[in-house]
Amino acid sequence: MAILEVSDLAITRGSRAVIRGVSFAVERGESVTIMGASGSGKTSVLRAIAGLEPLAAGQVVVDGVALGPGSIPGGSVRRELYRRVGMVFQFHHLFEHLSALHNVWLAPVHVLRQPRKEAERTARALLEQLGVAARADAMPHELSGGEAQRVAIARALAMGPRLLLMDEPTASLDPARRGDLAATLRQLADGGCSLLIASHDEEFVRGCADRVLTMAEGRISEASPR
């Protein structure tokens, strides 16, 4: 059964159509990558699924939570959506006023109501898993691009998403770290977390994607199994 179903998705900016009728699905535990040149619409699709872009037409269903055309979701739809989906941004967007560790335990404590100590323990374990435990107390501006990216992944994973959206996750990583990240993501997918990754890093995609969708000019131009 699909964790994500996107049907006839359209997004406009002013009078310009940036996504023109995109449809695809992601199965549970599947790792799907959207490839395409810059400006092809990869990020817009991810943002629409994450409830950050209003849909002009079509539908997005994430594990039973449906988003339709109109404004970005609020109220109970918003709450239910973010219990299921997490997102890692290309520029990581770590909270600038909080340490790396605090960035990771903030949402589990305030959204999932986890006890602070337990959330902090989980956060440290995630940072350890991603190889940045030594930087737990550093502020975001003190982290390198790669470190910040891994802290951002830990932050998204701390919420236990069933579907993780990642926008250009290797943009700030050196080749060795790219391989590590691909392995980590494969583990996540094997553990049941579905992944939808926007990337134009073919080597990375080969390392972690079950399936590749290729986008051009706001449409899926090619869909092929790995």
Added chain:
Amino acid sequence: MRRPLGFILLLVLVCATVPANAQSPSELRWGGDAEGGSPFVEADPNDPARVVGFEVEIATLLAEGLGRTPRFQQVGFTSLDAAAARGDFDIGLSGIEDSSARQSRLAVTIPYYQFREELTVRDADAATFRTLADLRGRRVATLGATLAYDLLVAAQSTSSVVPVIYEDDVHPYTDLILGRVDAVLLDDVLAERGVRRNPGLTNQPMAIGVGHYVGITAPGNTDLRDRMNGILISAMRDGRLEAIFRRWKMWNDDQPRLYARLTSGGQTPQTAEDPAPPITGWGAAVRYLPALARAALVTLVLSCLSMALAVATGVLIASGRVYGPRPARVMLTAWVELIRGTPLLLQLFVLYFGLATVVQLPAFVAALIGLGLNYAAYESEIYRGALEAVAAGQLDAARTLGLSERQTLVLVRGPQAFRFALAPMTNDFVALLKDSSLVSVITVVELTKETSIFAANIGSWLLPGAMCAAMYLALSLPLARLARRLERAWKR
């Protein structure tokens, strides 16, 4: 580029100033405060370009005696002494009271009018409050830096009277009607006018003190002062002064006795009740230091509480303008523009005097609300700008982590915005500390007001000004230092 422009501006200013201060022997420049109103000096209701009042007629009398033309120069009442000392005018006439302090630092004319300090009370209290001793623990209104003020300060220690200082002679009587004060102590000329304008008030017959109106000139101007004394003596003898005071319904039995003493070559009568012999220099500093320290505390407490109110209200307004529905945004924008577009002084007047018939706020509370709400408008703009300066990516990240709008504001957007807002907030707090001096218009005696009383009493702004500046700096510098430390800590 800036230097030549600054120099030209300075030159223009100097050129514009010179003619106003230039000595013209054909004129007698006399200074007075037309805000003092009838019968002293006021704008003629029929021709506001000219002034009328008994002081105007005395100035005319003196000018005629000197063979000159009188020319009125508007000077704020509290600045008359300083302006006279600077030589801004030839003579100051505006119900100026004789005092040994004034005698010691200016060339003062002989007195031309004797007044009594009268206690004004509500009709219902006429039998209870006859003297200052009857007003133990009660609030008594007066004007700062006057004989009446000195009498009240003396009574503060002997009868526990609470002096309340006003900057004008109208509101003491309206506040007496409203019950904000229990009595007013001012000279009989003002007391008669206060009772005439405010039915329900009574002047007690027993004089609390006696004083005299005099003219003041620059200390080195004794020659002109002596010639004017001669003119006044002559006008006392031939009845011209009597005619003036009869026209203004001020003639009474005290004046013939005063004139007889002066025209017979008697000494200038000293005000027996003048309780403040002049002191200068460090003696004055030591004497006024406790009062200045108390006033500095008032300034500090008022500023801190007002800033707290401004911050809290500013946060609410900014949140409403960023997150609220359109009608709320429009209303809040209108409120901010209304407050920013009108003077703080006007807002304080409206809050304390204008609303007095609806709600009688204590002066300190009115000052706190006035300053707090005024600064809230400015703070809200800082916070709104700071909230909007937080990167959209931060808000997207908060949203995708499942934080609600409120949690995003409290946990992410607010703390980040606060960092942007800290420097302008510190700036505003220092500005508020200084703007708090405006609340003296609604009877709160803070640091600047206490300093102006000090300066008026010793006749110099040099030492009081230096002490006042040192105290403001002592209050504001640690604050700026704290803000810098906070900024550094957050930037680590």
